Amino acid sequence: MKQTKTMELMVGMLIAAGIAALFVLAMKVSNLGTFSAANSYTLTARFENIGGLKVRSPVTAGGVLVGRVSSIDYDNKRYEAVVAIGMDKAYDRFPDDTVASIYTAGLLGEQYIALDPGGSEEFLTDGSVIEFTAPALVLEKLIGKFLLNSAEKGSGP
Amino acid sequence: MALSRSITLRRIIRKTCWMLELIRGLGRSGFGFFETLGRFNLFLLKILVGIPAVLVRPRLLIAQLFSVGVLSLPIIVVSGVFVGMVLALQGYNTLVDFGAEESLGVVVALSIVRELGPVVTGLLFAGRAGSALTAEIGLMKATEQLAGMEMMAVDPIHRVIAPRFLAGFISMPLLAAMFSAVGIYGGYFVGVGLLGVDEGAYWSQMQSKVDLYNDVFNGVIKSVVFGFVATWIAVFEGYDTVPTSEGVGRSTTRSVVYAAFAVLGLDFVLTALMFGD
Amino acid sequence: MQSSAEMITPVGSETLVKIRNLHYARGDRVIFDGVDLDIPRGKLTAIMGPSGTGKTTLLSLIGGQLAPDRGSIEVDGQQVQELGRTALYRLRRRMGMLFQSGALLTDLTVFDNVAFPLREHTDLPESMVRDLVLMKLQAVGLRGARDLQPSELSGGMARRVALARAIALDPMMIMYDEPFTGQDPISMGALVQLIRLLNDALGLTSIVVSHDVQETAAIADYIYVISGGKVIGQGTPDTLAKTDSARVQQFMQGLPDGPVPFHYPAPDYTEDLLDA
Numbered sequence A: 001m002k003q004t005k006t007m008e009l010m011v012g013m014l015i016a017a018g019i020a021a022l023f024v025l026a027m028k029v030s031n032l033g034t035f036s037a038a039n040s041y042t043l044t045a046r047f048e049n050i051g052g053l054k055v056r057s058p059v060t061a062g063g064v065l066v067g068r069v070s071s072i073d074y075d076n077k078r079y080e081a082v083v084a085i086g087m088d089k090a091y092d093r094f095p096d097d098t099v100a101s102i103y104t105a106g107l108l109g110e111q112y113i114a115l116d117p118g119g120s121e122e123f124l125t126d127g128s129v130i131e132f133t134a135p136a137l138v139l140e141k142l143i144g145k146f147l148l149n150s151a152e153k154g155s156g157p
Numbered sequence B: 001m002a003l004s005r006s007i008t009l010r011r012i013i014r015k016t017c018w019m020l021e022l023i024r025g026l027g028r029s030g031f032g033f034f035e036t037l038g039r040f041n042l043f044l045l046k047i048l049v050g051i052p053a054v055l056v057r058p059r060l061l062i063a064q065l066f067s068v069g070v071l072s073l074p075i076i077v078v079s080g081v082f083v084g085m086v087l088a089l090q091g092y093n094t095l096v097d098f099g100a101e102e103s104l105g106v107v108v109a110l111s112i113v114r115e116l117g118p119v120v121t122g123l124l125f126a127g128r129a130g131s132a133l134t135a136e137i138g139l140m141k142a143t144e145q146l147a148g149m150e151m152m153a154v155d156p157i158h159r160v161i162a163p164r165f166l167a168g169f170i171s172m173p174l175l176a177a178m179f180s181a182v183g184i185y186g187g188y189f190v191g192v193g194l195l196g197v198d199e200g201a202y203w204s205q206m207q208s209k210v211d212l213y214n215d216v217f218n219g220v221i222k223s224v225v226f227g228f229v230a231t232w233i234a235v236f237e238g239y240d241t242v243p244t245s246e247g248v249g250r251s252t253t254r255s256v257v258y259a260a261f262a263v264l265g266l267d268f269v270l271t272a273l274m275f276g277d
Numbered sequence C: 001m002q003s004s005a006e007m008i009t010p011v012g013s014e015t016l017v018k019i020r021n022l023h024y025a026r027g028d029r030v031i032f033d034g035v036d037l038d039i040p041r042g043k044l045t046a047i048m049g050p051s052g053t054g055k056t057t058l059l060s061l062i063g064g065q066l067a068p069d070r071g072s073i074e075v076d077g078q079q080v081q082e083l084g085r086t087a088l089y090r091l092r093r094r095m096g097m098l099f100q101s102g103a104l105l106t107d108l109t110v111f112d113n114v115a116f117p118l119r120e121h122t123d124l125p126e127s128m129v130r131d132l133v134l135m136k137l138q139a140v141g142l143r144g145a146r147d148l149q150p151s152e153l154s155g156g157m158a159r160r161v162a163l164a165r166a167i168a169l170d171p172m173m174i175m176y177d178e179p180f181t182g183q184d185p186i187s188m189g190a191l192v193q194l195i196r197l198l199n200d201a202l203g204l205t206s207i208v209v210s211h212d213v214q215e216t217a218a219i220a221d222y223i224y225v226i227s228g229g230k231v232i233g234q235g236t237p238d239t240l241a242k243t244d245s246a247r248v249q250q251f252m253q254g255l256p257d258g259p260v261p262f263h264y265p266a267p268d269y270t271e272d273l274l275d276a
Helices: A002-029 A139-155 B002-056 B058-068 B070-098 B101-142 B145-151 B156-194 B199-209 B212-239 B245-275 C055-062 C085-092 C110-121 C126-139 C155-166 C185-201 C213-219 C237-241 C246-253 C269-274
Strands: A040-047 A058-061 A064-075 A080-088 A099-104 A111-116 A132-134 C015-026 C029-040 C044-048 C070-075 C095-098 C173-177 C205-210 C222-227 C230-235
Touching: A002 B058, A002 B070, A002 B101, A002 B156, A002 B199, A002 B212, A040 A064, A040 A099, A040 A132, B002 B058, B002 B156, B002 B212, B058 B070, B058 B101, B058 B156, B070 B101, B070 B156, B101 B145, B101 B156, B101 B199, B101 B212, B101 B245, B145 B156, B145 C095, B156 B199, B156 B212, B212 B245, C015 C055, C015 C205, C029 C044, C029 C055, C029 C070, C029 C205, C029 C222, C029 C230, C044 C055, C044 C185, C044 C213, C055 C070, C055 C173, C055 C205, C095 C155, C110 C126, C110 C155, C126 C155, C155 C185, C185 C205, C185 C213, C205 C213, C213 C237, C213 C246, C222 C237, C222 C246, C230 C237, C230 C246, C237 C246
Parallel strands: A058 A111, A099 A132, C044 C205, C044 C222, C095 C173, C173 C205
Antiparallel strands: A040 A080, A058 A064, A064 A080, A099 A111, C015 C029, C015 C070, C222 C230
């Protein structure tokens, strides 16, 4: 009988430990702990070019994660990419002249949206559109421009 | 003279016959394969029918959870720690060349949560719990215990197989989750403790890149599938064994080999389904 | 040759198991080729024959674990091969079977093994299960061994425990599969006596499958000898000892050569040696 009790105890511990491990994976390892969709408001921004931006790409302000890209669409009337951003409720005082730019983390890193707050007295709220955006820099375009410039300089005087 | 001629004739016949034998053998093994496959699937059906009976008697299930789950725990935890430590060491040496050692947490967590956790746990599970299940059931068959139960009007699939199957199915995702969690802490120990990666970077980078649904949840789904298939193979090989000591040995080997193939093959399929955009 | 009427009506009253025109083949190998058997109620019937004649298979057929290719097996008025699962299991509760190895469940103690059918099939309170188990163990003389594991038992003791388990549900019949094989003289004697005693004391019907001629002949009421898929002789032990059938005589007296040849069928010896 005592043996059965020990066995039951060990099995109970196995199951508890397994569930605890799942909990650790969810809370400590994944992004669930840092940012949950329920606690957010949505902004929209239009970009000429989003480069390698993806759904769930980070949105930062001053280097701090304040939200994530929640969806990406293409408006084929205005020929622009429409990016919806899920913003953390804790950061709800961005002025309505905030600039959203797409940058690359490091030389080869992934792309993210950086928000630069302006000086307006009005704040962005749920559903607002960020008016001022800067598109992603595409490496090939940059190199192309650079080559063109140097060629013009070379053919000059 | 007549004698020697009849002997040569017989030799010629024997030589031409081997090709016929080969074809016949191929045909027979082909039929054998489909027959086994059919039995394998029908067997699952019988187990599933027997599962409600197990839930009514949790005592049977607890005994099996103990031998399948608890007894596999040490090897799973120890392997998890070491896999995490090795990943951190290897990852650090590569990342430091790019000045990206801050991403160590991401590398360790993603490789473990997506791949190594479910796959290595699946392989170890097949080796530790699967082989034990096959050997135990095979031995019960070889010693007529299963036939004896049947003659006592107790269905061995309900009484013996179904609790073991259910225990394997429940244990495997739990074990895989423990492997992953412990592995990430193993990586933390080496990366942060020994190699001096910033602790905050280890966790925050991990948290910003590991997605609950895409990575953690899909990893758990993998482990559920692997546990299902590995246990299914193990109990089938045991139940289908040739009831001799040699047969039990062979089934046990087969159980581990087939389960390993199944885990690796299914891992590819599942990865393609989950992560291939 | 006896008339067919005599063939199927052995001594005794009512028949419990009636087998007619039984055909069974495993792959290409024919095991039974038209067997007729009658097992009378309350008697101890022995089925004998050389190894590999499918005596154990016959018990599996009676227990419904195998289905015959042709012919019928009737147990207590029910056609075994036509029963559904539930009915078959209900019938099996009234049959006990003693396997050659004992087939005790290795993860249970002696007590739990004997209690196993009671716990599976009845809702008796634990105190009553205990009383019943101890009674059955007492009957086979192993009440003192109740806490042992099956691995701690000798072969003879394991068979006696299995016997206690087989009578746990008070069945109408018990089938013994080679109960005497590999026993030392003492446990052999104990088993021989026990089988006869239980048969008479509990009013059981017993079927003993064996090739141990002396022991079986000593306790059987009636003997069938099976060879080559057919019944080649039958009768009480005394009549069978005096039969003039050469094949039955060879088996009963254990002669190495006779109608069953010493040599396995082979091509001509001289030719075989020359044929490199």
